[in-house]
Amino acid sequence: MIAKVLVLLCLASTTAALVGRTQASGVRGKLICDGKPAAGVVVKLYDDDRGLDADDLMASGKTNANGEFELSGHEDETTPIDPKLNIYHDCNDGIKPCQRKFTIKIPDSYITPGKVAKKIYDAGTIQLAGKFPGEGRDCLH
Known part of the structure:
Protein backbone atom coordinates (compact mmCIF):
# COMPACT_ATOMS: atom_id res chain seq x y z
CA MET A 1 0.00 0.00 0.00
CA ILE A 2 2.77 2.45 0.90
CA ALA A 3 4.57 1.61 -2.34
CA LYS A 4 1.44 2.46 -4.35
CA VAL A 5 1.09 5.80 -2.58
CA LEU A 6 4.76 6.62 -3.27
CA VAL A 7 4.36 5.73 -6.96
CA LEU A 8 1.26 7.93 -7.22
CA LEU A 9 3.06 10.83 -5.52
CA CYS A 10 6.01 10.47 -7.91
CA LEU A 11 3.70 10.41 -10.93
CA ALA A 12 1.83 13.48 -9.71
CA SER A 13 5.09 15.32 -9.12
CA THR A 14 6.39 14.40 -12.60
CA THR A 15 3.13 15.49 -14.25
CA ALA A 16 3.21 18.84 -12.43
CA ALA A 17 6.80 19.42 -13.58
CA LEU A 18 5.85 18.70 -17.21
CA VAL A 19 2.79 20.96 -17.13
CA GLY A 20 4.67 23.79 -15.42
CA ARG A 21 3.64 26.36 -12.92
CA THR A 22 0.71 28.73 -13.17
CA GLN A 23 1.76 32.32 -13.86
CA ALA A 24 -0.35 35.44 -14.38
CA SER A 25 0.03 38.88 -15.89
CA GLY A 26 -2.17 41.84 -16.68
CA VAL A 27 -2.22 45.11 -18.59
CA ARG A 28 -4.37 48.23 -18.72
CA GLY A 29 -4.35 51.35 -20.81
CA LYS A 30 -6.24 53.84 -22.91
CA LEU A 31 -6.27 54.05 -26.70
CA ILE A 32 -6.97 57.22 -28.63
CA CYS A 33 -7.14 58.04 -32.34
CA ASP A 34 -6.40 61.65 -33.26
CA GLY A 35 -7.09 62.72 -29.67
CA LYS A 36 -10.48 60.98 -29.42
CA PRO A 37 -11.21 57.75 -27.50
CA ALA A 38 -10.74 54.65 -29.66
CA ALA A 39 -13.81 52.62 -28.67
CA GLY A 40 -14.30 48.99 -29.67
CA VAL A 41 -10.62 48.28 -30.44
CA VAL A 42 -9.67 44.60 -30.05
CA VAL A 43 -6.92 43.95 -27.49
CA LYS A 44 -5.44 40.55 -26.66
CA LEU A 45 -3.04 39.38 -23.97
CA TYR A 46 -0.79 36.51 -25.03
CA ASP A 47 2.02 34.40 -23.67
CA ASP A 48 4.57 34.79 -26.47
CA ASP A 49 5.81 31.30 -27.35
CA ARG A 50 8.80 31.53 -29.64
CA GLY A 51 9.54 28.85 -32.21
CA LEU A 52 7.01 26.42 -33.64
CA ASP A 53 4.61 26.60 -30.67
CA ALA A 54 1.66 28.97 -31.18
CA ASP A 55 1.25 31.87 -28.75
CA ASP A 56 -1.12 31.15 -25.87
CA LEU A 57 -4.11 33.52 -25.61
CA MET A 58 -4.51 34.51 -21.95
CA ALA A 59 -7.29 37.14 -22.32
CA SER A 60 -9.04 39.27 -24.92
CA GLY A 61 -11.48 42.13 -25.02
CA LYS A 62 -12.35 45.49 -26.54
CA THR A 63 -11.85 49.04 -25.39
CA ASN A 64 -14.83 50.74 -23.77
CA ALA A 65 -16.46 54.00 -24.93
CA ASN A 66 -13.58 55.96 -23.34
CA GLY A 67 -10.95 53.85 -25.13
CA GLU A 68 -9.95 52.12 -21.87
CA PHE A 69 -9.16 48.45 -21.40
CA GLU A 70 -7.88 46.06 -18.75
CA LEU A 71 -6.91 42.45 -19.34
CA SER A 72 -5.45 39.79 -17.09
CA GLY A 73 -4.90 36.10 -17.55
CA HIS A 74 -2.76 33.13 -16.67
CA GLU A 75 -0.89 30.26 -18.30
CA ASP A 76 0.94 27.12 -17.15
CA GLU A 77 4.58 27.09 -18.29
CA THR A 78 7.73 25.42 -17.05
CA THR A 79 9.74 28.58 -17.84
CA PRO A 80 8.65 32.17 -17.18
CA ILE A 81 5.83 33.34 -19.43
CA ASP A 82 6.50 36.14 -21.92
CA PRO A 83 3.37 38.33 -21.77
CA LYS A 84 2.58 40.65 -24.64
CA LEU A 85 -0.34 42.85 -25.64
CA ASN A 86 -1.53 42.84 -29.25
CA ILE A 87 -3.62 45.80 -30.41
CA TYR A 88 -5.70 45.53 -33.62
CA HIS A 89 -7.13 48.80 -34.95
CA ASP A 90 -8.22 50.87 -37.95
CA CYS A 91 -7.13 54.35 -36.81
CA ASN A 92 -6.27 56.49 -39.87
CA ASP A 93 -6.36 53.37 -42.00
CA GLY A 94 -8.73 54.39 -44.77
CA ILE A 95 -10.23 51.45 -46.66
CA LYS A 96 -7.20 49.17 -46.49
CA PRO A 97 -7.97 45.48 -45.91
CA CYS A 98 -7.47 43.89 -42.49
CA ARG A 137 -1.52 43.92 -40.70
CA ASP A 138 -3.70 41.12 -39.41
CA CYS A 139 -6.84 39.72 -40.99
CA LEU A 140 -7.45 36.66 -38.78
CA HIS A 141 -6.91 37.70 -35.18
Missing part, protein backbone atom coordinates in the same frame (compact mmCIF):
# COMPACT_ATOMS: atom_id res chain seq x y z
CA GLN A 99 -6.42 45.81 -39.41
CA ARG A 100 -3.23 47.44 -38.24
CA LYS A 101 -1.55 45.40 -35.51
CA PHE A 102 1.28 46.10 -33.12
CA THR A 103 2.64 44.47 -29.99
CA ILE A 104 3.71 45.76 -26.61
CA LYS A 105 5.96 43.48 -24.55
CA ILE A 106 5.07 43.41 -20.86
CA PRO A 107 8.08 43.49 -18.49
CA ASP A 108 8.90 40.33 -16.52
CA SER A 109 8.37 42.23 -13.26
CA TYR A 110 4.61 42.09 -14.02
CA ILE A 111 4.51 38.28 -13.95
CA THR A 112 3.16 36.82 -10.71
CA PRO A 113 2.63 33.24 -9.55
CA GLY A 114 -0.92 31.86 -9.54
CA LYS A 115 -4.05 32.50 -11.58
CA VAL A 116 -4.59 36.12 -10.52
CA ALA A 117 -2.29 38.93 -11.66
CA LYS A 118 -1.11 40.78 -8.56
CA LYS A 119 0.57 43.55 -10.58
CA ILE A 120 -1.05 45.17 -13.62
CA TYR A 121 1.19 46.83 -16.21
CA ASP A 122 -0.04 50.33 -17.06
CA ALA A 123 0.59 50.90 -20.77
CA GLY A 124 -0.64 54.48 -20.40
CA THR A 125 -2.46 56.43 -23.10
CA ILE A 126 -1.50 55.30 -26.58
CA GLN A 127 -2.10 57.46 -29.66
CA LEU A 128 -2.94 54.99 -32.46
CA ALA A 129 -2.55 57.52 -35.29
CA GLY A 130 1.23 57.05 -35.48
CA LYS A 131 3.26 54.12 -36.78
CA PHE A 132 4.78 51.61 -34.36
CA PRO A 133 7.95 49.52 -34.62
CA GLY A 134 7.13 46.07 -35.96
CA GLU A 135 3.62 47.14 -36.95
CA GLY A 136 1.91 44.91 -39.46
Whole structure:
Protein backbone atom coordinates (compact mmCIF):
# COMPACT_ATOMS: atom_id res chain seq x y z
CA MET A 1 0.00 0.00 0.00
CA ILE A 2 2.77 2.45 0.90
CA ALA A 3 4.57 1.61 -2.34
CA LYS A 4 1.44 2.46 -4.35
CA VAL A 5 1.09 5.80 -2.58
CA LEU A 6 4.76 6.62 -3.27
CA VAL A 7 4.36 5.73 -6.96
CA LEU A 8 1.26 7.93 -7.22
CA LEU A 9 3.06 10.83 -5.52
CA CYS A 10 6.01 10.47 -7.91
CA LEU A 11 3.70 10.41 -10.93
CA ALA A 12 1.83 13.48 -9.71
CA SER A 13 5.09 15.32 -9.12
CA THR A 14 6.39 14.40 -12.60
CA THR A 15 3.13 15.49 -14.25
CA ALA A 16 3.21 18.84 -12.43
CA ALA A 17 6.80 19.42 -13.58
CA LEU A 18 5.85 18.70 -17.21
CA VAL A 19 2.79 20.96 -17.13
CA GLY A 20 4.67 23.79 -15.42
CA ARG A 21 3.64 26.36 -12.92
CA THR A 22 0.71 28.73 -13.17
CA GLN A 23 1.76 32.32 -13.86
CA ALA A 24 -0.35 35.44 -14.38
CA SER A 25 0.03 38.88 -15.89
CA GLY A 26 -2.17 41.84 -16.68
CA VAL A 27 -2.22 45.11 -18.59
CA ARG A 28 -4.37 48.23 -18.72
CA GLY A 29 -4.35 51.35 -20.81
CA LYS A 30 -6.24 53.84 -22.91
CA LEU A 31 -6.27 54.05 -26.70
CA ILE A 32 -6.97 57.22 -28.63
CA CYS A 33 -7.14 58.04 -32.34
CA ASP A 34 -6.40 61.65 -33.26
CA GLY A 35 -7.09 62.72 -29.67
CA LYS A 36 -10.48 60.98 -29.42
CA PRO A 37 -11.21 57.75 -27.50
CA ALA A 38 -10.74 54.65 -29.66
CA ALA A 39 -13.81 52.62 -28.67
CA GLY A 40 -14.30 48.99 -29.67
CA VAL A 41 -10.62 48.28 -30.44
CA VAL A 42 -9.67 44.60 -30.05
CA VAL A 43 -6.92 43.95 -27.49
CA LYS A 44 -5.44 40.55 -26.66
CA LEU A 45 -3.04 39.38 -23.97
CA TYR A 46 -0.79 36.51 -25.03
CA ASP A 47 2.02 34.40 -23.67
CA ASP A 48 4.57 34.79 -26.47
CA ASP A 49 5.81 31.30 -27.35
CA ARG A 50 8.80 31.53 -29.64
CA GLY A 51 9.54 28.85 -32.21
CA LEU A 52 7.01 26.42 -33.64
CA ASP A 53 4.61 26.60 -30.67
CA ALA A 54 1.66 28.97 -31.18
CA ASP A 55 1.25 31.87 -28.75
CA ASP A 56 -1.12 31.15 -25.87
CA LEU A 57 -4.11 33.52 -25.61
CA MET A 58 -4.51 34.51 -21.95
CA ALA A 59 -7.29 37.14 -22.32
CA SER A 60 -9.04 39.27 -24.92
CA GLY A 61 -11.48 42.13 -25.02
CA LYS A 62 -12.35 45.49 -26.54
CA THR A 63 -11.85 49.04 -25.39
CA ASN A 64 -14.83 50.74 -23.77
CA ALA A 65 -16.46 54.00 -24.93
CA ASN A 66 -13.58 55.96 -23.34
CA GLY A 67 -10.95 53.85 -25.13
CA GLU A 68 -9.95 52.12 -21.87
CA PHE A 69 -9.16 48.45 -21.40
CA GLU A 70 -7.88 46.06 -18.75
CA LEU A 71 -6.91 42.45 -19.34
CA SER A 72 -5.45 39.79 -17.09
CA GLY A 73 -4.90 36.10 -17.55
CA HIS A 74 -2.76 33.13 -16.67
CA GLU A 75 -0.89 30.26 -18.30
CA ASP A 76 0.94 27.12 -17.15
CA GLU A 77 4.58 27.09 -18.29
CA THR A 78 7.73 25.42 -17.05
CA THR A 79 9.74 28.58 -17.84
CA PRO A 80 8.65 32.17 -17.18
CA ILE A 81 5.83 33.34 -19.43
CA ASP A 82 6.50 36.14 -21.92
CA PRO A 83 3.37 38.33 -21.77
CA LYS A 84 2.58 40.65 -24.64
CA LEU A 85 -0.34 42.85 -25.64
CA ASN A 86 -1.53 42.84 -29.25
CA ILE A 87 -3.62 45.80 -30.41
CA TYR A 88 -5.70 45.53 -33.62
CA HIS A 89 -7.13 48.80 -34.95
CA ASP A 90 -8.22 50.87 -37.95
CA CYS A 91 -7.13 54.35 -36.81
CA ASN A 92 -6.27 56.49 -39.87
CA ASP A 93 -6.36 53.37 -42.00
CA GLY A 94 -8.73 54.39 -44.77
CA ILE A 95 -10.23 51.45 -46.66
CA LYS A 96 -7.20 49.17 -46.49
CA PRO A 97 -7.97 45.48 -45.91
CA CYS A 98 -7.47 43.89 -42.49
CA GLN A 99 -6.42 45.81 -39.41
CA ARG A 100 -3.23 47.44 -38.24
CA LYS A 101 -1.55 45.40 -35.51
CA PHE A 102 1.28 46.10 -33.12
CA THR A 103 2.64 44.47 -29.99
CA ILE A 104 3.71 45.76 -26.61
CA LYS A 105 5.96 43.48 -24.55
CA ILE A 106 5.07 43.41 -20.86
CA PRO A 107 8.08 43.49 -18.49
CA ASP A 108 8.90 40.33 -16.52
CA SER A 109 8.37 42.23 -13.26
CA TYR A 110 4.61 42.09 -14.02
CA ILE A 111 4.51 38.28 -13.95
CA THR A 112 3.16 36.82 -10.71
CA PRO A 113 2.63 33.24 -9.55
CA GLY A 114 -0.92 31.86 -9.54
CA LYS A 115 -4.05 32.50 -11.58
CA VAL A 116 -4.59 36.12 -10.52
CA ALA A 117 -2.29 38.93 -11.66
CA LYS A 118 -1.11 40.78 -8.56
CA LYS A 119 0.57 43.55 -10.58
CA ILE A 120 -1.05 45.17 -13.62
CA TYR A 121 1.19 46.83 -16.21
CA ASP A 122 -0.04 50.33 -17.06
CA ALA A 123 0.59 50.90 -20.77
CA GLY A 124 -0.64 54.48 -20.40
CA THR A 125 -2.46 56.43 -23.10
CA ILE A 126 -1.50 55.30 -26.58
CA GLN A 127 -2.10 57.46 -29.66
CA LEU A 128 -2.94 54.99 -32.46
CA ALA A 129 -2.55 57.52 -35.29
CA GLY A 130 1.23 57.05 -35.48
CA LYS A 131 3.26 54.12 -36.78
CA PHE A 132 4.78 51.61 -34.36
CA PRO A 133 7.95 49.52 -34.62
CA GLY A 134 7.13 46.07 -35.96
CA GLU A 135 3.62 47.14 -36.95
CA GLY A 136 1.91 44.91 -39.46
CA ARG A 137 -1.52 43.92 -40.70
CA ASP A 138 -3.70 41.12 -39.41
CA CYS A 139 -6.84 39.72 -40.99
CA LEU A 140 -7.45 36.66 -38.78
CA HIS A 141 -6.91 37.70 -35.18
